[in-house]
Structure formats: structure tokens, C-alpha cells
Amino acid sequence: MFDNSETTNISQLGEFGLIDHLTKNVKLYHPGSQKGIGDDAAVLDYTGKKVLVSTDMLLEGIHFDLAYTPLKHLGYKAVQVNLSDICAMNATPAQITVSIGLSSKYTLEAIEELYEGIYLACEKYRVDLVGGDTSSSKQGLVLSVTVLGYADEADIAYRNGAEEGDLICVSGDLGGAYVGLQLLEREKLIYLENPNIQPDLEGKDYIVERQLKPEARQDIVELLKSMGVKPTAMIDVSDGLASEVLHICRQSNKGCNVYEEKIPIDPMTYETAREFNLDPTVCALSGGEDYELLFTVKQADYDKIKNDVDISIIGYVTEPAAGCNLVSKSGGVHELKAQGWNAFKK
Structure with a gap:
């Protein structure tokens, strides 16, 4: 380079x-x-x-x-x-x-x-x-x-402050960084096989940038303060949405329901994931490196955040005995599992 x-x-x-x-x-x-x-x-x-x-x-x-x-x-x-x-x-x-x-x-x-x-x-x-x-x-x-x-x-918002009934929210959209990485890796392999072939990234600027040039969401911190909303728990999405939701639930000793249809995925991320025969939802849940903010807020704050285009309400916090669940688009309930980045996996 x-x-x-x-x-x-x-x-x-x-x-x-x-x-x-x-x-x-x-x-x-x-x-x-x-x-x-x-x-x-x-x-x-x-x-x-x-x-x-x-x-x-x-x-x-x-x-x-x-x-x-x-x-x-x-x-x-x-x-x-x-x-x-x-x-x-x-x-x-x-x-x-x-x-x-x-x-x-x-x-x-x-x-x-x-x-x-x-x-x-x-x-x-x-x-x-x-x-x-x-x-x-x-x-x-x-x-x-x-x-x-x-x-x-x-x-200060810690990971252990989520309460039963709190809304689970996330900023921006998810999965783009992971799909962008798949695109870059594919183009690298093509180039190594034939250096005369130039990388084909046309029309994929957004997901490539999500991988190479992420943005910390300080604007969301400032937005919530301007709304008068204090998150009860918060974490950034570095290892995948599922992993981060589970971190909050475990440290808060709570369960959750996360709704697949509510997970924000950009159209370019969705379409490119399909091109790679990947499930866009799995990319969002397990891909990582999105660096969006995942946070919980009290239900009383719903009216303050419901109309903001950069905040998605994706579920709610439950009692610990209910477990951590993903509710599919078809209504099926599945255990939420983390399959994201493992720093020591060989």
C-alpha cells in the first residue's frame, strides 16, 4: 500500500x-x-x-x-x-x-x-x-x-444496568463492516490469482467504508443527552450484535427478546450478503466491527426516541428465567447465540 x-x-x-x-x-x-x-x-x-x-x-x-x-x-x-x-x-x-x-x-x-x-x-x-x-x-x-x-x-452508562422492561436500542445499521470485509477479501484473492485484474468495488463504497473507515458514534451520545435520555446500559458493537446483547444481559442478570425484523440492515449490506450466499441477519448478529452503540432505555423514554431515524428499537429486556431469545420474522423463538470475533481462535 x-x-x-x-x-x-x-x-x-x-x-x-x-x-x-x-x-x-x-x-x-x-x-x-x-x-x-x-x-x-x-x-x-x-x-x-x-x-x-x-x-x-x-x-x-x-x-x-x-x-x-x-x-x-x-x-x-x-x-x-x-x-x-x-x-x-x-x-x-x-x-x-x-x-x-x-x-x-x-x-x-x-x-x-x-x-x-x-x-x-x-x-x-x-x-x-x-x-x-x-x-x-x-x-x-x-x-x-x-x-x-x-x-x-x-x-456514565455501564453494561450491568439493564432492567426488566427496558427497551433494547441500536444506532445506525449493522453487518456492513463484515460484508465489506468479505468483498475486500474476494477482490484480494482475485488480484493474487491475476494481478492484471483491477479490484471491482464499484457501487460498494458504503460497505467498504464501514470496514476500512468506521466512525465512533459520539453523535449518538450527544443526541441522547439533548433528548434527556440516560441509557440504563450501553456497549459498542465491535464483536457482533448477538455478543453485545448477551454481554449486557449477563452482566445485568436479565434475559431479552430481540426481533429479527427490527434489526437495521442497509440495503447494500443486504444485497451484497445475498451475493455471497450469506444470511444478512447472521452478518448483523455475528459480523462485528460496526462500532454502533447498543443500549437500553426505560420504557418511559419511548416517545423521546421513537421517531429518530438513527435509532432502532430492536427488542426488550426480560426476566432472567425467560432466557435470551431471537424472534424470527416468521415468529419462531430461538436462543440468541454469539458467534462473533474470538481473539484467540485458531
């Missing part, structure tokens, strides 16, 4: 030269970022707020494939998947640190492209890059991002 002609070897700069080069134009957006890059540690001030921290690591060959992932998109996505964790707590992301491990194949220009995506995400979400680390790597590219956020204690 990068051209090594007329490029700069990172060894010419050294570690500190590389850091200085990449961070010389860093902008800070939060007054709470009292000291960013340039000292032994960042100094942050969260007066009167609770601080939230989350970390994600992305490994080349495990979490991303550079055969079809532009480095700029990778940098952007690495930030987004972390911001999403803070949004899933009904909080506001404010600062990040970025650590990277690089093999000798990466040039300065390639890493600049990666950081373009990181800075684009920071600018869009008004998040401050305040630190990080660089290291050599013999296992390909390693990206580790830590995000810090803040919220009033009363606003």
Missing part, C-alpha cells in the same frame, strides 16, 4: 527524530490538556469529572491486512475503535496516546500516511494526541492506542 521509490529510511531520523517529525504540528483542542507531547508525561486536568481509560491493540495480519487497507485509513480506524469504547460509556473522549512498532520495510513516508489518518480522526472528534511510544518490530506493524475520556459520574 506504499511506494518505496524516493522515500526516506526511518533509521536516518532515529526514534526521537521520528517522534519530533510526526508530532511537530500537533494541535490540542481541550483546555484540560495542560501539557501534551514533549515531556516525560502528559498533564491533564479533569476538574470535577470521572476519568475513563481504554486501550486497543491492532496487529498486522491479525486485525488488518495491508493488501487492501490504506495506511491513512488504518490510522483513522485505530483511533476510532478506541473512541468508540468511551462513547459506549456515555462519555466524551478527550485525549489519546499512540504507540507503534515498525519493521524495517516501513519508510518515513509510509508512517506519515498512517499519522495523517490519526490526525484526521483527532481533528474530526476534537481529541488531543498527548503521548505515545515508538519501537522496532520483527512481526510487522503494531498499533496501540489508549484513549482517555471524561463524564459526570451520574452520566
Whole structure:
């Protein structure tokens, strides 16, 4: 995904030269970022707020494939998947640190492209890059991002707060990232068999972007606050809808009914899944990487959210003895099972 002609070897700069080069134009957006890059540690001030921290690591060959992932998109996505964790707590992301491990194949220009995506995400979400680390790597590219956020204690939404009768809601639409990944993998295989054949992604922009350039749903957090709605439980959809619903139910000690016909699936996702002989509902339930927000709200909040086009009510919380169920379009009741991403599956 990068051209090594007329490029700069990172060894010419050294570690500190590389850091200085990449961070010389860093902008800070939060007054709470009292000291960013340039000292032994960042100094942050969260007066009167609770601080939230989350970390994600992305490994080349495990979490991303550079055969079809532009480095700029990778940098952007690495930030987004972390911001999403803070949004899933009904909080506001404010600062990040970025650590990277690089093999000798990466040039300065390639890493600049990666950081373009990181800075684009920071600018869009008004998040401050305040630190990080660089290291050599013999296992390909390693990206580790830590995000810090803040919220009033009363606003924080955990996974264990769902109550019987609560409505189960999800933002956006589901399954697009997984179907987009299937499309990219197919085009990669075709290219490897015949490099003269160019990738055919025409008309599939939306699902490709859902995989390569996801967006953390901070807008949903702000929307709910403007509506006066406090989620009783919340999680982001990183491992598939079924897995996330089960997380909330288990940690809240509750059951659920989720209705297949209510699960939001974009027409492009639906049609492309069918082209691959995949069940669109299974893609939504088990695909993952959509980074939408799944949350529960009290029934009293129904009138506040019912007409919002970006929020779908897909079911409700039940007593634990009722179990966790998926109600099919035909009315059949089936046990809801998680078949999503397993980080240690061989």
C-alpha cells in the first residue's frame, strides 16, 4: 500500500527524530490538556469529572491486512475503535496516546500516511494526541492506542444496568463492516490469482467504508443527552450484535427478546450478503466491527426516541428465567447465540 521509490529510511531520523517529525504540528483542542507531547508525561486536568481509560491493540495480519487497507485509513480506524469504547460509556473522549512498532520495510513516508489518518480522526472528534511510544518490530506493524475520556459520574452508562422492561436500542445499521470485509477479501484473492485484474468495488463504497473507515458514534451520545435520555446500559458493537446483547444481559442478570425484523440492515449490506450466499441477519448478529452503540432505555423514554431515524428499537429486556431469545420474522423463538470475533481462535 506504499511506494518505496524516493522515500526516506526511518533509521536516518532515529526514534526521537521520528517522534519530533510526526508530532511537530500537533494541535490540542481541550483546555484540560495542560501539557501534551514533549515531556516525560502528559498533564491533564479533569476538574470535577470521572476519568475513563481504554486501550486497543491492532496487529498486522491479525486485525488488518495491508493488501487492501490504506495506511491513512488504518490510522483513522485505530483511533476510532478506541473512541468508540468511551462513547459506549456515555462519555466524551478527550485525549489519546499512540504507540507503534515498525519493521524495517516501513519508510518515513509510509508512517506519515498512517499519522495523517490519526490526525484526521483527532481533528474530526476534537481529541488531543498527548503521548505515545515508538519501537522496532520483527512481526510487522503494531498499533496501540489508549484513549482517555471524561463524564459526570451520574452520566456514565455501564453494561450491568439493564432492567426488566427496558427497551433494547441500536444506532445506525449493522453487518456492513463484515460484508465489506468479505468483498475486500474476494477482490484480494482475485488480484493474487491475476494481478492484471483491477479490484471491482464499484457501487460498494458504503460497505467498504464501514470496514476500512468506521466512525465512533459520539453523535449518538450527544443526541441522547439533548433528548434527556440516560441509557440504563450501553456497549459498542465491535464483536457482533448477538455478543453485545448477551454481554449486557449477563452482566445485568436479565434475559431479552430481540426481533429479527427490527434489526437495521442497509440495503447494500443486504444485497451484497445475498451475493455471497450469506444470511444478512447472521452478518448483523455475528459480523462485528460496526462500532454502533447498543443500549437500553426505560420504557418511559419511548416517545423521546421513537421517531429518530438513527435509532432502532430492536427488542426488550426480560426476566432472567425467560432466557435470551431471537424472534424470527416468521415468529419462531430461538436462543440468541454469539458467534462473533474470538481473539484467540485458531
